[in-house]
Amino acid sequence: MRETTTTEDLQRLPLAARRVRMRALRMxxxxxxxxxxxxxxxxxxxxVLYLGVLRLRPSEPSWPDRDxxxxxxxxxxxxxxxxxxxxxxxxxxxLGTFMDPLSILNGHPDRKKAPGVEAxxxxxxxxxxxxxxxxxxxxxxxxxxxxxxxxxxxxxQEGSNWEAGLCAxxxxxxxxxxxxxxxxxxxxxxxxxxxxxxPMADKWxxxxxxxxEVNGHDYGELRRVLSxxxxxxxxxxxxxxxxxxxxxxxxxxxxxxxxxxVPTNKELALALAELEGAER
Amino acid sequence: MKQSMSSAxxxxxxxxxxxxxxxxMAAEDQRICAVVNDSVGSTKLGGFxxxxxxxxxxxxxxxxxxxxASAGLASGGMIPFCCGASCFLTxxxxxxxxxxxxxxxxxxxxxxxxxxxxYGELGPTHHSIEDLAWxxxxxxLSVIVPADPxxxxxxxxxxxxxxxxxxxxxxxxxVPKLFPDRHQFFPGQAPVLREGSHLTIFVNGVLxxxxxxxxxxxxxxxxxxxxxxxxxxxxxxxxxxLRAARETGAxxxxxxxxxxxxxxxxxxxIVAEEHPVRVRRMGVPGVFAPTGSEAxxxxxxxxxxxxxxxxxxxxxxxxxxx
Numbered sequence: 001m002r003e004t005t006t007t008e009d010l011q012r013l014p015l016a017a018r019r020v021r022m023r024a025l026r027m028x029x030x031x032x033x034x035x036x037x038x039x040x041x042x043x044x045x046x047x048v049l050y051l052g053v054l055r056l057r058p059s060e061p062s063w064p065d066r067d068x069x070x071x072x073x074x075x076x077x078x079x080x081x082x083x084x085x086x087x088x089x090x091x092x093x094x095l096g097t098f099m100d101p102l103s104i105l106n107g108h109p110d111r112k113k114a115p116g117v118e119a120x121x122x123x124x125x126x127x128x129x130x131x132x133x134x135x136x137x138x139x140x141x142x143x144x145x146x147x148x149x150x151x152x153x154x155x156x157q158e159g160s161n162w163e164a165g166l167c168a169x170x171x172x173x174x175x176x177x178x179x180x181x182x183x184x185x186x187x188x189x190x191x192x193x194x195x196x197x198x199p200m201a202d203k204w205x206x207x208x209x210x211x212x213e214v215n216g217h218d219y220g221e222l223r224r225v226l227s228x229x230x231x232x233x234x235x236x237x238x239x240x241x242x243x244x245x246x247x248x249x250x251x252x253x254x255x256x257x258x259x260x261x262v263p264t265n266k267e268l269a270l271a272l273a274e275l276e277g278a279e280r
Numbered sequence: 281m282k283q284s285m286s287s288a289x290x291x292x293x294x295x296x297x298x299x300x301x302x303x304x305m306a307a308e309d310q311r312i313c314a315v316v317n318d319s320v321g322s323t324k325l326g327g328f329x330x331x332x333x334x335x336x337x338x339x340x341x342x343x344x345x346x347x348x349a350s351a352g353l354a355s356g357g358m359i360p361f362c363c364g365a366s367c368f369l370t371x372x373x374x375x376x377x378x379x380x381x382x383x384x385x386x387x388x389x390x391x392x393x394x395x396x397x398x399y400g401e402l403g404p405t406h407h408s409i410e411d412l413a414w415x416x417x418x419x420x421l422s423v424i425v426p427a428d429p430x431x432x433x434x435x436x437x438x439x440x441x442x443x444x445x446x447x448x449x450x451x452x453x454x455v456p457k458l459f460p461d462r463h464q465f466f467p468g469q470a471p472v473l474r475e476g477s478h479l480t481i482f483v484n485g486v487l488x489x490x491x492x493x494x495x496x497x498x499x500x501x502x503x504x505x506x507x508x509x510x511x512x513x514x515x516x517x518x519x520x521x522l523r524a525a526r527e528t529g530a531x532x533x534x535x536x537x538x539x540x541x542x543x544x545x546x547x548x549x550i551v552a553e554e555h556p557v558r559v560r561r562m563g564v565p566g567v568f569a570p571t572g573s574e575a576x577x578x579x580x581x582x583x584x585x586x587x588x589x590x591x592x593x594x595x596x597x598x599x600x601x602x
Contacts, residue, residue: 064357111384119355120384123375129345130380133352133360140313140335141357160376163345171337 009052013219016086017047021248022275023082023095029268031078031099033107037258038152039079041183041216041243045150046071046079048222050087054148058088061115067145068134070119072127073152073181074108075260081105081114089116125158127151128178132164135176135236146229148177154186157195162207169208174230177237178209181216183245185256204238216241248275291454295393297429298450299324301436302361306332312440315350315362317343322452323363323393343372347388351380354387359440366392366408366449367399374414381445382418389439390447395425396485396536397564398452400574409564413541415447416514422446422467423513425535425543427488428458431511434465442467451536453486453574468515476504478596480524481588482547483534484510487578491534493585498592505532505592516546525555530599532560532592536583539563560595562588 020043028034049069050056057063071080078098084090097103104113108122119130131149138145151161168176182200184191191197201211210231214221222241229237245259246252249271263271306312306328313335314328320338329336337353339346343364350362362369369392370377381388392411399406415423424439424446426432432450439446458473473488474495483491488509495505506528508520524531531551533544544561551559562582569577578584582591 068356120379123379125344126348126376126380129348129376130352130355132345133349133354134356135352136337136349137353137356137358140353143356147352160344160348163339163342164349167339167342167345167349170340 010219010223013047013051016051017044018275018278020047020079020082020086022272023085024078025263025268025271027078027082027095027098029263030096031107032262033099034078034262035075035260036263037185037245037252037255038073038076038181038183040247040249040252041245042073042076042150042181043079043247044217044219045179045181045222045241045243046083047086048219048226049148050083052223053226055145056087058116061089065143065145068118068131068147070121070127070131070134070147070149071109072121072124072149073155074121077105077107077109080109080117084114084116087116090114124152124155125160128161128164131176131178132168132173135168135173136171138175139173146175146177148179150179150181152186153180153182153184153197153200154191154194156180156197165204165207165209168236172234173236174232174234177226177229177239179239179241181243182240183243185245185254185259187259189256200240208235209238210235211238211240213240213242216243217247248278250274289456291456292429293452293454294426294429294432294450295324295452297433298391298436299327301433303328303331305437305440306335309359309440311357311359313337313353313358313360315339315346315353315360317341317346317364317368319364319393322365323391325363343368344376347373347376347390348380350388351376351384351386359387359389361389361391363391363393365406366395366411367406370408370411370414377415377421378418382421385420385444387443388445390445392447392449394452395449396451397569397574397577400577401571403571404568407569409537411449412513412535412537412543413545416541416546420444421514423449424465424467425449425484425511425513426465427485427509427511428455430457430459430461430463431465434463435511438465438467449485451486455486456489458489458492465511467512468517470508470510470512470517470520472506472508474505474507476506477528478503478505479530479532479592480506480508480528481532481534481592482508482510482521482524482543484513484543485536487534487536487583490583490585491588494588494592497585497589501593503593503596510543513543513546516550518550521547521550522555525551525557530558530595532562532588532595534562534583534588536578537563539565558595558599560591562591
């Protein structure tokens with residue numbers, strides 16, 4: 001059980017996040033398909049959750065009292081699988097089978113196949129309703145576990161999120177934490193150019209959530225806010241994590257092209273070299 | 281609640297036994313909960329809400345969240361009965377039914393109320409005649425259409441104990457009691473309600489008693505119709521279909537649904553592949569229904585004892601024609 005921040009833990013996180021980024025890019029390159037931009041924007045959030053916040057037992061993935069984590073932006077499965085390997089749920093060699101025929105690592109996660117995966121996601125707007133139900137279940141069962149869900153920002157254009165947002169607030173689900181990977185880019189273009197989502201924080205506040213905004217690449221800040229939920233008793237928590245799409249690889253950063261572009265051999269080598277040399 | 285419909289036959293609104301049985305089950309199993317889309321009255325779950333308020337979730341008018349949150353409840357260890365008008369529960373939340381229930385195999389019981397043409401004059405927006413076709417193609421999802429209060433109760437109890445998603449298609453149209461109290465629903469088993477050799481009628485839901493009435497009339501004309509209660513659409517009793525094809529040589533399917541993709545479609549798939557015989561499908565023939573009460577609409581589409589009798593006689597005649 002990891003419940004308190006230690007200096008040693010915080011030092012582990014940047015190295016783990018770098019490995020997750022490198023693995024995710026290799027996986028997308030191997031599969032010749034994937035979503036590297038979102039993998040890289042979410043990597044720090046995933047690493048902080050799995051190595052510093054969630055109460056989990058990697059040797060017992062179905063431990064009933066585990067915290068639940070739902071990756072609603074299921075297209076960023078490479079980052080999730082790489083993080084699950086980092087956390088001890090998956091063997092590293094399995095990552096090399098990403099999207100291979102009959103692999104347990106589908107392009108979008110399948111809870112019946114990959115240990116540690118909590119939900120089958122892929123179509124956007126499924127994660128928050130699922131997480132709302134999980135939080136309701138914990139309340140009905142008087143269970144101690146918490147539910148965390150990570151969505152994209154473009155994903156919040158799906159109406160089902162707002163149905164669940166109303167419900168979670170009505171039921172005062174303070175055991176539920178929504179993290180928005182606010183990287184500002186969706187498949188076609190910058191989010192604000194397609195359908196404006198700002199002011200994002202005001203929207204969630206108006207829906208009855210307690211909102212915090214953080215730098216989604218600052219391990220200490222992420223760890224601090226994710227470990228102090230609920231921010232207000234009786235209210236669900238929304239953490240808007242401001243991130244950079246493609247974070248860590250300069251030529252991928254903040255460029256809509258890298259939403260689902262696959263790196264060439266040369267681009268992969270450049271990206272890995274840049275990450276290798278990074279002193280994040 | 282008992283209602284008197286015709287001279288001697290006592291009829292029942294199956295939602296009453298549904299609600300009473302669900303309350304009984306919830307009293308015995310703390311994991312059972314109910315999720316509704318503000319449909320407390322039409323699901324008759326007011327009693328459940330009073331007895332188990334902590335296990336009753338009203339998500340408001342929001343079917344995608346209703347089905348998604350039910351999947352989350354199941355994933356967290358509860359057994360949610362997700363109840364709403366069938367037309368909205370299925371169509372509005374179809375992707376959640378596919379992904380969160382079928383694909384992810386979450387243990388949710390969808391209870392589609394007032395299905396088929398039950399909403400009568402409210403019109404095609406509220407008719408749910410496509411739900412069988414939509415749900416039947418989802419892997420891992422059991423699809424059940426009970427015929428009377430006894431089978432409704434038994435199917436509900438089976439669903440509660442079954443580990444996997446189920447779609448129970450229920451109605452508000454009053455029906456007589458057809459089965460003895462000890463009757464038990466089994467998935468994939470289609471009980472023969474009446475033996476016959478000239479044709480087989482596969483039927484389910486509120487039309488079963490009408491098919492039995494039709495068979496009675498047919499027997500007076502010397503035609504013996506086998507009547508089979510196909511309440512279990514998925515899994516389907518393939519053997520019952522093949523026996524019917526082999527032994528009676530003609531099949532009539534009767535459902536309060538589109539003739540495309542539901543019971544009729546399922547039977548045709550098996551017959552065409554394995555033992556081709558003449559089949560006629562009765563139901564709603566690929567149209568949106570006109571304005572009218574449920575009784576008017578059933579008559580309009582020939583889904584009455586007389587209509588079934590006439591279609592059956594035609595079918596046997598066509599089969600015997602050189």
